[in-house]
Amino acid sequence: MAMNLHLLVLVPVLTALAILFFKELKTVRAIALAGTALQLLLGFVLLAAFCAERAAGNTAPMLFYSSYEWFTPLGIAYTTGIDGIALSMILLSALVVLSGVLVSWKMEKLSREFFFLLLLLSAGAYGFFISLDLFTLFFFLELAVIPKFLLIGVWGSGRKEYSAMKLALMLMAGSAFVFLGLLGMYFNSQDANGLHTFDLTALSAQPLPLSAQLLFFPLTFIGFGIFGALFPFHTWVPDGHSSAPTAASMFLAGISMKLGGYGCLRVATYLMPEAAQVYAPYIVLLATIAILYGAFATMMQSDLKYINAYSSVSHCGFVLLGIGMLNETAITGAVMQMISHGLMTALFFAAIGMIYDRTHTRQLAQLGGLLKVMPFISSIFVIAGLCSLGLPGFSGFVAEMTVFMGSWQHSGNFYRLATIASCASIVVTAVYILRAAGKAIMGPVADAEHLQLGDATWNEKTAAVLLLSGIVVIGIAPFWLNDLLQPGVRGLMANIGRTLIP
């Protein structure tokens, strides 16, 4: 069964363009919903086709491969293809974007522009995950930056202009580093005709010289790391997330930070494995610091969005930790953690957004007893929290457990220590999650006016159920996800593992 991957980019772009022709919120949101629902459907069709291909014995590393020449003199082509890792990222994006549209159902202010930018962002993310050419990959990566500036600056809250500018500049700096790294790889490469190439497959087939790797790996990794909240370049995360409107927060934490993790894995580590091995201790060190620092910083927060933003720094640290360990289990765990965190944090932000829409506050001190007032929203808030602290039965447990198992396989004392320290952070996570849930959800109602408020509406419930089902399915049947990811991770390991000293 042939699948056209270009639809994944075309559908959001066409939806976005269609939105431009209408002004009414009702029409606009209906189009956005139709487009994103179609995209999710497409994602599932793709999943079915993908599984059918694999079941039929197709062992090619990338399925649905296609390549079109674009800027031929520069060796740039529009090359697309997916493996299980990319596919699961696409499904994650489709779920998050659809729920993002659903929770923005009452976006009265400039609704046309809002949904347009949201869909443009999602097109960037899909394009990024299907690209097998580093130039197009970079194109889509940058495409997913600037709409965020407008989304936060125009529709955000709090210090929105400051946050928008900080986020845009830091992410642009990240992409500047990435671009340097890509150029370095490009000029050290040769394709079949002796020309330089941006093609990921061609680049992976021939190892770059070690001297080039040592120079360009850190650039690429730090560049993508800025997207993925690598310590100490995580500072855009709290400000950006907390100022953004709900749907943009969901997108930022759910998808955008995954672009970074995915890039660190697929581009930096996969293409420059020797350098990855040299720099692995530093990656692990920074990831551990991010995990611990993020967790402790979260304890000090009193704003719900800041709590989730700092906890995202901590959770994304697990992704980088898994990548830094450079073995199959840990990398599988890292990918699982990306998906799990994407779903969980999107759900968390959705719940926080719903609470904020009703109570107009995100301060823990002003919230309390919400379970009596809005049982549905409170329940998803608690569930997202429990998933975040790694309760078995939810995806967070599966992902973090896999990362720890993989990390422990790495036998160096330093790596063991890092693993233990990261494990310990779970306790801190439990403290801040339970404290936040206890204060806001349980206990007496803090404000008598809150008693007048209503529970979630149908659209909010749908959004929550969509994300929740993803979390629960992965939590209960992790082997499905594992089977999907395994060939992809093995493919990466073929390159990464090649250089590992036994």
Added chain:
Amino acid sequence: MMLTEFLQSLKHELLLCIVLFSILILKIRDEGRGQHSWALIVHVLLALNFIAGFFWNGSGDLFNGMFKVNDLILLEKNILNLGLLLVSLQAHPWIRTHRHLPEFYMLMVSTLIGMFFMISSGHLLLFYIGLELSTIPMAALANFNLNKSSSSEAGMKMIMSSAFSSALLLMGISLLYGSCGSLSFSSISATLSGTPLQVFAFVLLFTGFAFKLSAVPFHFWTADVYEGSPVPVAAYLSVVSKAAVAFVFVTVLYQVFTSMAATWYALLALVSVLTILIGNLFALRQQNMKRFLAFSSIAQVGFILIGITSGSQEGEASVVYFLLIYLFSNLGAFGVVNLVSSVSGRENINDYKGFYKSNPALSWILTLSLFSLAGVPPTAGFFGKLFLLTAGASTGNYLLIGIAAVNMVISMYYYLRIVKAIFMDENEFPVPAIRTGLVPGLAMLICLLGILFTGFSGQLYQYIHSLSSGI
């Protein structure tokens, strides 16, 4: 036979002369024609001139190699023709009420004739004549806001600084003549060996180019002249005149100073970094939109110079490709500034606060133009700028590219500052809703289409690449 060849090779220049003289004759026989119809006649003439640029082209040498035409030069001339047409359309709301309308266009066209001769020159004398023909009327154009003293100041500054740079250029040319015994490009490149005298001559020549390109440290005139000149003239200066000099600069470096590549590489790398850095740092602090665009265009020149450093076929192709994209982006930005300035007389960045509420369409055009200047996808500027950096990186000087990449982030800040003013800031007295007329609207539309589509066109890049040549 000979005549046909002659006419074909000189076609672009002859067409412009016809336009020039048509305006002149119409002016002499002016029988109370309204200003409006005057402007329309000129637009139509220029549009016909642009279209005719694509047909009946020849190539070859004239006057013993003094004048050369090839496909790349034809393409460059067509790009400049398009630039003049767009500026002319954009100038419509301002020039319509000006009492010297025909003179304005005659001066414009004569500068373009100068640029065409400059691009086509195969001899330093013809090059110099073309350069002067393009510069002197420009000073008169800068002075065209007749009742504003800052405009005559701009004209004065322009003529003084260009006279100074021409003097340096002539000094360089004469030293070259003394050293090489000829002024034709082919014999200079054959006899050039990089003696100290020749290096000195080259530095003087380089200074002349740097003045016209407004590269640091010869950029001081730029902001003042842009600020004082009428907006369309500033747009013309920043795009068309700069593009023409950049085109010929590439030819001179790649084909004449081939044997001195190591010398000019070092000089160019240094000047490009300084240009980007200083352009950026000054652009950060500007309050006036025209001054802001002046410094941003200085920074853009630095990026062009980085592309030139590569000395490769990709380098030349990327420069031409970038300049085409830059033409659309910068004219898009200037077009909006021009409309706002001619309708409300306001030119400050603060005046653009809340612009989106009153003028959504113009806001998007300005925003996309700025994004294209900043190099943000999906606008064309992204491709243009990254190809320049890619070409520049081919020499293996990653430090240079790294500095340029960091500067792209700095430039992002000041472009986003304007986007922030447009979309996010509140304003008690925003610019009122502007009714874009048909003529400037058409120019804006062409710029918008250019910004959105030229970048994606792999064929266009390939075409330019096939015409280009490296050292």
